Amino acid sequence: MTPEALAAFLHDHIPLSRAMDVRVVQAGTDEVVLEAPLGPNINVHGTMFGGSAATLGLLAAWSVLHLRLQAEGVANQLVIHRTEMEYLLPIAGTARAVARLDGVDWAGFLHTLERRGKARLKVGAELIFDGAVVAQLAGEFVAIVER
Template sequence: MTPSALQSYLHDHIPLSKAMEVSVVSIADDAVVLSAPLGPNINHRETVFGGSASAVAILACWSLLHLRLTAAGLESRVVIQRNEMDYLAPISGAFTARSYFEVGANWDGFVKMLGRKGRARISIGAVLEFEGHEAGRLTGEFVALGAGL
C-alpha cells in the first residue's frame, strides 16, 4: 500500500483522521509516520489538544499493524486494548507520530496465535515529534481479531 492509499483509507474509514487533517508521511515494514497540523487540533492554549496528540499516535500504531496484517494476507480487525500516553512537551505547530513495534514484540508468535486462537495481542509504540524534538510517547496493546470474530 502506498502512503496516499493509506491516507485515503484512514480518511474514508476513520472520519476523525480527516477532520484532524492527518496525512501519511511514510510507511515501512517496521514504522508508519503520520503528521497533523495545529489548526484542527488546537486547544485553548494554542497548542495541540492532548486528545488529538494521543489520537494521531494511536492511528500511527493502528496503521502499522493494519498494514503488516494486510501484507501478510491475514484478514482481521485491529482494535486497541489499552494505552499509556506521556506528554513530554507542548506542541505548538504541525507534528508527527512515528509508530514502531515495542522491544520484545514477537511478530511470528503474534501471527501464530492469531491463526490458532483467532485473536492475538502485540505491543506497539509511537513517538510524537515537534520541531525535531520528542514531544510525547505512547505505548499500547493492540489486538487483532480473526475474520470470524
C-alpha cells in the same frame, strides 16, 4: 500500500483523521509516519490538544500493525485494547507520529493469532515536534481473525 492509499483509507474509515487533517508521510510494514497540523487540533493554550496528540499516535500505531497484517494476508479486525500516553512537552506546530514494529515478537503474535484466532500486541509511537520527542504512546492492540 502507498502513503496516499493509507491516507484515503484512514479518512474514509476513521473520519476523525480527516477532521484532524492527518497526512501520511510514510506507510510501510515496519514503520508508519503521520503528521497533523496545529490548526484543526489547537487547544485554548495555542498548543496541540492532548486528545489530538493521542489520536495521532494511536492512528500511527494502528496503521503500522494494520499494514503488516494486510501484507501477510491475515484478514482480521484490529482494535485497541489499552493505551497509555505520556506528554513530555507542548506541541506548538505540526506534530509527527512515528510508529515502528521494531522489537515486537511478531512470530509469537502470529502463532497465537493462528492458534487461537485472537492475539494481542503492544505497539508504541513517538510524537515529534521541532526535532524533539514530545509525547510517547504505548498501545495494546487485539487482532481477531475473520473467518
